[in-house]
Amino acid sequence: MADVTASVLDALAASEGPILSTDAFPSIPSLTVKSALDRLASRSMVEYETIDREVVVLTEEGESIAANGSHEAKVFEAVAAAMEGLKISDLPNLVGKDVAKVGQGNAFKRGWIKKDKDVLRPNVDSIRDETREQLQAIKDTQTHPDSKVIADLKKRKLVTLQKAISFRIRKGPKFAREFVKEETDLTADMLASGAWKTVQLKPYNFRAKGAPAQSGALHPLNKVRQEFRSIFFEMGFEEMPTNRFVETGFWNFDALFVPQQHPARDLQDTFYIADPKTADPPRADPPNDPHLSRLASMPSSGGAPTQPKPVDFQEYWDNVRQVHETGKYGSIGYRYPWNPEEAKRLVLRTHTTSVSAYMLHKLAQDPRPARYFSIDRVFRNEAVDATHLAEFHQIEGVIADFGLALGGLIGFMEVFFGKMGIHKLRFKPAYNPYTEPSMEIFGYHDGLGKWVEIGNSGMFRSEMLEAMGLPPDMRVYGWGLSLERPTMIKYGVSNIRELLGHKVDLNFIETNPAVRLDKD
Known part of the structure; x- marks a missing residue:
């Protein structure tokens, strides 16, 4: 930079008028020259104007013809x-x-x-050989007087057009032959030594406008996530801890009455951990977890619970095994040899229902009506397309109480999504290993013009609940909802990849008023 700055000052000092950068510095890149000019212009040592022009340059084939003939x-x-x-x-x-x-x-x-x-x-x-002569002339002058010649050579891919930037430079009001460095700070050493009297201090630019101030904005997913949390809290739910992305197969599958031969446990559907592959035998919850120990249940809204004998974890482990192998609690089971090693395999959790499972197991120690929810990331080994991601957010909720029926779950979903502004819902019978009856939940997407599945729900099976030690007369609603798909419906997004990942358009937040950050 210093050499170019000195070259500019020397060239201006030797000239009686303005100079062109292309003539004075033909081998120096225009960006390097501009940096030097900006530095000098900020001190009023030079003034310059930018000249943009289009030049004609030879392609590799054009260079060969100019040298060897057409x-x-x-x-x-x-x-x-x-x-x-x-x-x-x-x-x-x-x-x-x-x-x-x-x-x-x-x-x-x-x-x-x-x-x-x-x-x-x-x-x-x-x-x-006119073609060779034309190309040679263009090589020397970067142009040609006949535009038809340029068009013909361009069509033959012998030349191409490029933008060239040059500068017309003249002396400024404070022009000097030497560049004097300006100090940007007045230091204590300058004051002590008296050097402040002779140093050149850089003046403040009081006319600088600064960066334009812009109001903040929430990402659509974070905004809808916060809306969901507010609705849950408003409806009396308490948030579950979801800081375990890696789970054992026991909590992710076996405790939920998912057989070990189920397709969801295949490699093409689930991400398995390579090192370590398995864990120690699972425990009911992480030791010394103050958040789990403080979770309180809702006051009773039904009859008095039947207090069963608390089930320790080894007994729970054995109950799950028996439910799978031979059946229990009114079930005939799956009739296969249950493998404890498969239950200890580590996976990236495919749903947050694993969190609900060990929360319900803890609730079995003191059964009472309770409402829990969680919103966090889950992982599926799926092909990414307009409506599917391999990593997404799941909204999980459970309601435990006495005397619950399926109609209450449907009514709850209608109220819940109505608070989100989604009123077009449909429910379709479905199968889940851990709920019976089960329902898929669909919401109408105005942008796509079709119904989109946004969640799954049902009533947890007695084989799952009684194995934990919950009383037979306690019923539990369970549901898992996508965070991304309700967000797509709310904001009219047709491709889920526009919300998460490398295809996110940050301008979406600016152009969609519904996503703007409210002052309140």
Whole structure:
């Protein structure tokens, strides 16, 4: 930078008027020159104006023709050198396949050669290689007076147009031959030594406008997530801890009555941990977890609970095994040998229902009506498309109470989504290993013009609940909802990848008023 700055000052000092950067510094990149000019202009040592122009430059093929002649000239020379004429089939061997293909047609067009059956003969005594002359002229001047020539050469891909930037530079009101460094800070050493009297201090720019102030904005997913949390709290729910992204197969599958041969446990559907592959036998919850120990249940809204004998975790483990192998609590089971090692395999959790499972197991120690929810990330080994992601957010909720029925779950979903402004809902019977009856929940997407599945729900099976030690007369609603799909419906987004990942358009937040951050 210092060398270029000095070169600019030297060039201006030697000139009586303005100078052009292309003439004075032909080998220095324009960006380097501009940096030096900005530095000098900020001190009023120089003034400059930018000159934008379009120049014509030769392509690699154009450079070759300018140096060695055009394709048609090479073809003429080869034909003229053959005393008895040149067979058409021999031309590519002499000048090359590409040169023969292009040059032969152009030579015929200019009348330089003629065809006698399968033999080429010269049609003129001498030629003028205009293409080479035109390219040489463009190479020297970066332009051509005839625009038709430029258009023709561009069509033949022999030249291309590029933007060139140059500067017209003149002396400023504070022009000096030497560049004096300006100090930006007044230091204690300058005051102590008296150097502040002689140093050149950089003046403040009081006219600088600064960066434009912009109000903040929430990402649509965070905004809808906070709305969901507010609705849950308003409806009397308490948030569950979800800080375990890696789960055992026991909590993620086995405790939920999912058989070990279920397709969801295949590699193509689930991400398994490679190192370590398995865990120690699972515990009911992380030791010394103050958040789990403080979770309180809702006051009773139904009859008095039946207090069962608390089930320790080893007994719970054995109950789950028996439920899978031979059946229990009114179930005949899946009739297969349950493998404890499979239950200890580590996975990236495929749903937050694993969190609900160990929360319900803890609730079994003191059964009472309770409402829990969680919103966090889950992972599925799925192909990414307009409506599916491999990593997404799940909204999980459970309601435990006495005397619950399926109609209450439907009514709750209608109230819950109504608070979100989503009123078009449909419920479809479904199958889940851990709920019976089960329902898929669909919401209408105005942008896509179709119904989109946004969640799954049902009443937890007695095989799952009684194995934990919950009383037989306690019922539990359970549901899992996507965070992304209700957000798509709310904001009219047709592709889920516009909300998460590398295809996120940050302008979406600016252009969608519903996502703007409210003052309240």
